[in-house]
Amino acid sequence: MRALRFDNAMLRELPGDPESGPRLRQVDAAWSRVRPTPVAAPELLAYSRELAAELGLTEADVHDPGFAQVFAGNALLPGMDPYAGNYGGHQFGHWAGQLGDGRAITLGETVLAEGGRRELQLKGAGLTPYSRSADGRAVLRSSIREFLCSEAMHHLGIPTTRALSLVGTGEKVVRDMFYDGHPQAEPGAIVCRVAPSFLRFGHFELPSSRGNVDLLRRLADFCIHRDFPHLLGGRASQPLDELQARGAFTEALYGEWFSEICERTARLVAGWMRVGFVHGVLNTDNMSILGLTIDYGPYGWIDDYDPDWTPNTTDAQGRRYRFGWQPRVAHWNLGQLAHALSPLFAGVEMLQAGLDRHAAAFAEAERDNVARKLGLAECRDDDLALMQRLQALMQAAQADMTLLFRTLADIEPAQPSVDALREAFYDEGLRRAHEPAFAAWLRDYAGRLALDPLHADERRARMHAANPKYVLRNYLAQQAIDRAEAGDPSGITDLLEVMRHPYGEQPGREAFAARRPEWARSRAGCSMLSCSS
Structure with missing residues (x-):
């Protein structure tokens, strides 16, 4: 397997935990070094050929035995320097304190040949300092769901983290799927997820909650420099420390940055509403600073239209994260981010302007959704x-x-x-x-x-481009999971191939576009999901 080029900016630019290893602890830093825990028998079950090509990996690289070893956490490529990120968050509306990457370990930041960078992160790779009472592992069923939905959302044109690979571990993981006292041993798996940045709202909430304004400011400067370089114009190529010494990071720049985060978030959620996606657990630690769909846990897809539906059994009573409330919750989460960033501002005006921009951007995106879905100019x-x-x-x-x-x-x-x-x-x-x-x-x-001025053919093409024929319905994912747990992972690849072309007709694959069968109405994994993975 060929080498990738790594430039681990987060480790270089931001303060880290002086202790390494997975011992549970409170950390007053941005990251902690920790190695993935090796697994018994890694086996590549599925991969994204598009993402592999984007990273500069060939088919031969992916099928090299070393690929499964690396992306199961058993081996490292030169330049990889694994760590877990530290962040906090509001969970179901309540401050939860330090959370962090409890089962995700970033291998490093690889630099793309055409420019830009991607973080490679293993989910289910073992214990970290932030694992709390969990084991740092992930089961096959949840890993299949994350792998498939990451790629399905990408092909739908909705901003998302991606999934490079799905590797079976050859080990069992014990999970109580619905937290009802009936734990079972399930096959384990690891997903390599990929994004330009895995920074979340919670990365900024945690130091702010602790009064660590220096770390908060350094995080903001780093994020702008690495992930929003266009805001710096021609200065983006200069080293971060030089820009900081010259006072480049002003209150006005922070305001412009927050405003863009707000707009990206608005357009992201409008995309979810257009296609019927329900995230299921929109805590602030599951909100991406880049406006990406992140953390595919108890998500779901609307079958029969119900704005009050949530796929998350943990949320069954309050329904905070129901389909129709996603725009409202996103705005609330941005309010918590604004509060966290407030030490960087002399007043609230710029932060309020960002929140106002979110509301305006969402209203504009919703109007665009209506026009496109109904075939109007x-x-x-x-x-x-x-x-x-x-x-x-x-x-x-x-x-x-x-x-x-x-x-x-x-x-x-x-x-x-x-x-x-x-x-x-x-x-x-x-x-x-x-x-x-x-x-x-x-x-x-x-x-x-x-x-309306659109001709019939124009209207139909406009509607087909906005209204997918194929979405990752829960029962389709569950069928692929059932086959994989029985030893046949080909259903994952078959379903991924359909999801590569969600707006096309795909003759011969009409069964993947059928409405939910009656057997799936109340089956676990099809209508009832939990955070257990």
Whole structure:
């Protein structure tokens, strides 16, 4: 396997823990050195060929026996310098203190041939100083879900961390899936996830909560210099310490940086709402500074449209992280980040401006969602009401979100027929009961299309580009998990291949676009998920 070039800026530029190793402890630094714990029998189960190529790895590199050894944590490439990041966070609305990478270990930051860098991080690689009462490992089922969804989101065009590889460990991991006193030994696995940065809101919350303004400021300067270099213009190529000595990091720059974080977050969440993705555990430690989807735990995909649905059993009572609340929670989380960054500002004006930018950016992105999903050239104010009426009908009739919007593109405006939407309904009685209301909505929609400048072919292409035919429905992922746990990982690769082209028709693969089968309505892993992995 060929070598990669590493430049581990975080270790070079930010203060680290003087102690190395996995002993549990409170750490007043940005990171702690820790080595992955070797596993018994690493086996490559799946990989992303696109991401491998981006990193400069060939097919021969991936299939070299050394690849599985490295990305299981049994061996290191020259230049790798493993560490775990230190951060805190608000969990379910409450401050949780120090959290950190409890089962994730960053191998290093590799530099791409065409510029830029990527952090390579193993999830499930063993104990770290932040593992608390856990074992630092991950089970196969959750690892498959993270691997598949990372890549599915990328191909949907939604900002996300990526997944390079999925490696089986040859070891068992004991987990109590629903925390109900029934632990079981499950096969273990490790995902190598990849991102330009794994910095989270919680990285800044922790030093701020401790009154460590020096570390807070150094983190902010480092993040701007490495991850937002465009904000520095032509100065970005200068060493960080020189820029700091010259006073380049001003309050105005911090304000511009926070404002961009807010806008990126708004556009990220709008993307989730467009395709029906529910993160499931939007704690501040699971929010990326770069506006990436990060930490695929108890996520889910909307089948029958329900804005109150959450896939996370831990959240079943309060439903804080339900589908329809994701924009609200993201704004709340940004408020906590603003509070954490406030020691860098003389007043609140710039922070409030960032939060206002978030609200405006989300409203703009939502209008764009409405226009694209309905096949309109632009979204007028009354189009928002038209969409809200449709969503209310979908919820009342238990219509499948993905199927209905995809089928809507084929409606003939001159003769809009509810019967054309038949496959989107889960309950025939509910469909018949709401058929008059859907017919009335379709007539109003057809009238709106008559006023729109897009031609029929343009409208259909616009809608197909916004409304995926294939999404990673929970039951599809569970079927791949069942096959893998029985010793056949080919279902992972088969499903990944479908998810590479979510907006295309893919003749012969229509079964992957079918609505949720009845057996999956209440099965564990299909509708009920937990943080256990």
